[in-house]
Amino acid sequence: MPLPFGSSTRHPAHTLHLVALSLTPFSRRRDLGERLRAGHDPASILHRVLSSGPLPPSLDRASLLARASTAVARAADCGLHLIAWDDASYPAALSVIADPPPVLWVRGNPAALAPRAVAIVGSRAGSPYGLAVAERLAADLAAGGIVVVSGLARGIDSAAHRGALAEKGTTVAVLGCGADVIYPAEHRELAQRIATDGAIVSELVPGTPPQKQFFPLRNRIISGLSRAVLIVEAGEKSGSLITARCALDQGRDVLAVPGNVLTGRNRGGHALLRDGAKIVESAVDILEELGLPPHGTHATSEPEDPVLAGLPAGESCDLDALAERTGLASSRLLPRLFELELAGLVRRVGGGRFTRV
Amino acid sequence: MPLPFGSSTRHPAHTLHLVALSLTPFSRRRDLGERLRAGHDPASILHRVLSSGPLPPSLDRASLLARASTAVARAADCGLHLIAWDDASYPAALSVIADPPPVLWVRGNPAALAPRAVAIVGSRAGSPYGLAVAERLAADLAAGGIVVVSGLARGIDSAAHRGALAEKGTTVAVLGCGADVIYPAEHRELAQRIATDGAIVSELVPGTPPQKQFFPLRNRIISGLSRAVLIVEAGEKSGSLITARCALDQGRDVLAVPGNVLTGRNRGGHALLRDGAKIVESAVDILEELGLPPHGTHATSEPEDPVLAGLPAGESCDLDALAERTGLASSRLLPRLFELELAGLVRRVGGGRFTRV
Numbered sequence: 001m002p003l004p005f006g007s008s009t010r011h012p013a014h015t016l017h018l019v020a021l022s023l024t025p026f027s028r029r030r031d032l033g034e035r036l037r038a039g040h041d042p043a044s045i046l047h048r049v050l051s052s053g054p055l056p057p058s059l060d061r062a063s064l065l066a067r068a069s070t071a072v073a074r075a076a077d078c079g080l081h082l083i084a085w086d087d088a089s090y091p092a093a094l095s096v097i098a099d100p101p102p103v104l105w106v107r108g109n110p111a112a113l114a115p116r117a118v119a120i121v122g123s124r125a126g127s128p129y130g131l132a133v134a135e136r137l138a139a140d141l142a143a144g145g146i147v148v149v150s151g152l153a154r155g156i157d158s159a160a161h162r163g164a165l166a167e168k169g170t171t172v173a174v175l176g177c178g179a180d181v182i183y184p185a186e187h188r189e190l191a192q193r194i195a196t197d198g199a200i201v202s203e204l205v206p207g208t209p210p211q212k213q214f215f216p217l218r219n220r221i222i223s224g225l226s227r228a229v230l231i232v233e234a235g236e237k238s239g240s241l242i243t244a245r246c247a248l249d250q251g252r253d254v255l256a257v258p259g260n261v262l263t264g265r266n267r268g269g270h271a272l273l274r275d276g277a278k279i280v281e282s283a284v285d286i287l288e289e290l291g292l293p294p295h296g297t298h299a300t301s302e303p304e305d306p307v308l309a310g311l312p313a314g315e316s317c318d319l320d321a322l323a324e325r326t327g328l329a330s331s332r333l334l335p336r337l338f339e340l341e342l343a344g345l346v347r348r349v350g351g352g353r354f355t356r357v
Numbered sequence: 358m359p360l361p362f363g364s365s366t367r368h369p370a371h372t373l374h375l376v377a378l379s380l381t382p383f384s385r386r387r388d389l390g391e392r393l394r395a396g397h398d399p400a401s402i403l404h405r406v407l408s409s410g411p412l413p414p415s416l417d418r419a420s421l422l423a424r425a426s427t428a429v430a431r432a433a434d435c436g437l438h439l440i441a442w443d444d445a446s447y448p449a450a451l452s453v454i455a456d457p458p459p460v461l462w463v464r465g466n467p468a469a470l471a472p473r474a475v476a477i478v479g480s481r482a483g484s485p486y487g488l489a490v491a492e493r494l495a496a497d498l499a500a501g502g503i504v505v506v507s508g509l510a511r512g513i514d515s516a517a518h519r520g521a522l523a524e525k526g527t528t529v530a531v532l533g534c535g536a537d538v539i540y541p542a543e544h545r546e547l548a549q550r551i552a553t554d555g556a557i558v559s560e561l562v563p564g565t566p567p568q569k570q571f572f573p574l575r576n577r578i579i580s581g582l583s584r585a586v587l588i589v590e591a592g593e594k595s596g597s598l599i600t601a602r603c604a605l606d607q608g609r610d611v612l613a614v615p616g617n618v619l620t621g622r623n624r625g626g627h628a629l630l631r632d633g634a635k636i637v638e639s640a641v642d643i644l645e646e647l648g649l650p651p652h653g654t655h656a657t658s659e660p661e662d663p664v665l666a667g668l669p670a671g672e673s674c675d676l677d678a679l680a681e682r683t684g685l686a687s688s689r690l691l692p693r694l695f696e697l698e699l700a701g702l703v704r705r706v707g708g709g710r711f712t713r714v
Contacts, residue, residue, distance in 0.1 A: 030708030
């Protein structure tokens, strides 16, 4: 497990500039992703950000660098890892989004920010059904070696984290406050368990308290770390719909679990399905969608059904012909054809004729 | 209300030939739809069917016509209407399918076989959720003037009939036995209520007992009478999936209500959604899908939101500019932008800029 950094010598000046950049108003960082990807120097990007218009006195270069130093020291004190933009461990998936965080603060295992990750997000007020589904799918994904990303919120998020942990899987929580500030506080123990093998992540400097406006921004990191975002129980105004939108903007898959249509709890998820999100019933659906089919699902070769064998491929056949070929009476044939039709192996083509699918 | 026919003079010979045709094996009637639509004489079609290959002695022309006469007499006795292919009241929607029934036997009101019909079908073992959804949607459709078609089966089918009746709507039950043979018997009273304004329909001559092979055939009539088929709670092997397949073959819409993914009760419906069926949460969804938007849903003109007003259409805007235009501090703006984003009125375009949707 990587050690938390211990001395400032391991963090050259431009890391401090990246931290300082993370302290500038989000609205000023329009070109940040492009400039970072183009290899611009953080100091020059910071200069550009600060000189692009009037800012409060607290946002001058010296103050920002001082706050950055303080943050780095605080992170060292509380054992947080700092992953800066140019660190090898900065997650590749996150580096390609329009607005990547200049730095990430990580409690736990930075290696958990792996490429095979799926986000599971949803309502804070999850129903027993929603919580059970989130936990089950997270457990099954974790058992399949997928990292489960979520937001440590009440309801669906924490059910997803718990599900992954139940399978001794790796899970990542992205916060809308400092990585050392656990919100909600009742999830302190859960956070501790997550950080054992997984990670608690934030782009906000240590000690940042939770604020309403941080949560939508946090959502772009949840989707940005993930190959797909799965929505479980999102009402019409659920914040998880913003995560879904971020995923679409970032070119990630959006998946949704259907549910009860009478409670309103799934209206957001169903709207996503209407707009083309993939419907998910099981972890296998997710793995297939991501091009990771589970093991052991190759076709088996069974002796062929006599009725099927009597239906030549590519042509339709009526009951009488089929009776002649198979030696079975219509009264035996019809129920069997019905079963084969249900199994999707035979298709009625009208006028009492059947064809093989 | 039309009277049941009373005398054989109202049923000329070719009606008897149509009834006789309905007694021939289904597998012999391959071209029936085409020939009927081409205006061929039922007697000549019957001749063709009977001479196309060996048949049991009981299926000679004279025996079939005798059975047809008996059926007509029996229908008159028990008050069933006979709607033959060339009757003006033969449902137009049904006349265009590949394999239309030559005749329909109707208990109740033949005018119920109306063009504005939607089928609701699903599991015989409906869960409380499935039954509640079927009943609710049927009631709402009935209230919107839509005829609800189903199969009088236990579970979802009967919930759909009951829902329509609860709104004093019209509902049609298509049976896999004679229209005078109520199956299952426990639905005798329900059938009575359906027949008051609606109709009990079968293509099988009066007195035909229910048989397994009739049910898949009956399903093509359920979909054939309807503009769309809505699946509520179909498991992986539900017979209602055959109705859905018939609907697709007939060019009718297939709709499905989502539900619990943990019980397996919705696996068939979810598979349809995966394959492109429309997701339905309410009767409004169905009416919209059929191009029948409900009344009173036109846009209202409300005074414009000041934050929205500050976002010029067609260009993106950052927080600082928006703060300047609206006179609102960022701390006020961000939560409001978040709300507008959730409402789908504003969109984050990366780099802290927002645009109006």
